Amino acid sequence: MNASILAVEARDLVKFFGDTKAVDGVSLAVPAGSIYGILGPNGAGKTTTLRMLLGIIDPSTGERSLLGYDRPLEAAHVVGYLPEERGLYPAMSCLEAIAFMGALRGLPVREGRARGAELLASHGLGDWAKKPIRTLSKGMAQTVQLLGTIVHKPKLIVLDEPFSGLDAINQEKLEALIRRQTSEGTTILFSTHVIAHAERLCERIAIIARGKVAFEGGVDEARNRLRQIVHLRTRAEDGPWRSAIPADARRVGKEWVFELPSGGPEPLLKALIEGGAGIETLSIERPGLHDAFVAIAGEAAAREMGDAQNQAVAA
């Protein structure tokens, strides 16, 4: 990949907290203008990686560059960041909070207020502009913080677990906002433990487990690591056709489930028909990112992701 079109690049980032190695040699390459997801269970090292990339903390070893800057804080004026733990001054008005966040990134306060007013109005919060943050609901406060993250029109937006704590409607709104930002040429880098979000949004992903990158590449590339899955229902219980399906095929209800043999669908179909299977239904499904995640990071990591997801839903 050409280094000049990378918005974010990390090379062998390592981070120790005391004797604990939280991040172990993470390397990432985020193309400019893309949506890039960092997937992994809680405690995998996603947030620490993002904090190192942003320059909040320095790595123990390794290098990183942000929009061509080796010192991330030098790129602060063109970067937006929404941390996992949302933070706003409760007594500040929504408009001032947005203008303040813009000012931190070099946007003049007056311009920040003007843009903030527009953003609040366009996100249905126009009436709340002068009200203090403490009077907002959690979802509204999160929206205000997100608007503060984009008020200075950054070239790169880093979102740490942006969907956590949001209801389904707000999740949809956030997805729409991310897509809109990308359509304007902004690069989005976000971390999540919810595979569905990454699957819907991302072009490229990194799967991190126990501080290491287990996979880095396109979403399709991750899926293509697995063969397609065949779901077959037959009238005949047995017969010569059985030799056409793999020996490790699983019986799920009345269906046979197995990976598509390396020859592809045509030889399979031919063998089933000629073998007298009496096909009732046959579907060939592309494996989802979840299947790919299980294959790449392992069942344990996938279970952790599932638990975290359930907790998030329950919350």
Added chain:
Amino acid sequence: MKLKQIIQSAFVIARRDFTATVFSKTFLLFLIGPLFPALLGGGLGGIGAKIDEDARKPVVEVIANDTDFARIAQARGRLAMAMSEEDLIILVQARPEANLGAQRDRLLKQEDPPVLGVLEGGLEKPFFSGAVNADGRTIRQLQWMLDDTRRPIAEHVPNVALGVKILNQSSGTLQAARALTARAGQFLLFFLTLLLAGMVLSQLIEEKSNKVIEILSAAVPVDAIFLGKLFAMLAISLVGIAVWVIAGAAAISIWAPNGLGSLPEPAVGWPMFLALGPVYFAMSYLLIGGVFLGIGAQASTVREVQTLSMPVTMAQVLLFGFASMGVGHPDSPVALGASVFPLSSPFSMFGRAAEQAALWPHAVALLWQALWVVLILKISAGLFRRSVLKSGPGFRWPWQRRAAA
């Protein structure tokens, strides 16, 4: 990041902190709060001045030949048997010179030791010139000593009353007055710093508890956060001081119209002294506040900050005590030490401004203090990054580094 960007970022942070504090309802309480401790402080300052007056007693120079002075000194010795030595005036002999008038004037301006007055004319025509009360203890003691001296030789020396010329000022009263000004100035500086610098301790707690610290540290260097917070608090303090000064001046003009005019003049003069006051306050605030900000930034809860408040207050009292030890002896090692030690330097130098006229030491001291403000902020920010944000490679002993390699 360039200095300009750091200053711009610090300004954004300072602006937010300043407006959030000054435009809050609690700021009114902050403004009226110091009224009661200020009254208490006035009382304590008076006690301090009294102690200083006793500690640095001016002398009476006696222009007399050896024989006469020995007789007067013997009379003083007899008086000392009847009363405490501490209550007695100190006599120092000055042998008569050709031009007695010039000698008297020179002695009255002498600074080491400071002179309360000059006794001349020998036993025949004793005459005292000095800045004393006409019927006070100095005159009474001198009269008694002269009477006692003349008693054994009464047939040779007629009993003549001591002639007295009361002066407005002598070097002794001037030094005592300046020491009083120095002490008052130091106390005011200490009091304001004590009152205001403690607020800096809790400055990062809000950001840490609101998680805003993550937003700030992702956007600006930690140095800029510290710089902005410190200068915001300084600006808030100066607003408070301006209000208190105006209120104080109004109160004095109403209830004690001559109160300000009767204050003893400092060595550098009132205009310079009044100009140096806010500058040294700012320096003491930035130095002590910088240390407090660094200490407070390590705390993670309000409870921890509250626990830290007492020791840091005591540390400030120690600094003040150290600086005040040099009042009245501005060239003593302890005064010089207090001027060099960065955290006590503003107090000590402000006291020096009241006692010594030279200005260049203030220029040097201000540069020295500014250097330490930068160093303290750098160290505080570095500690915050290392221990709170857990940034950087972390400290490792040499053997740990070898093992890791």
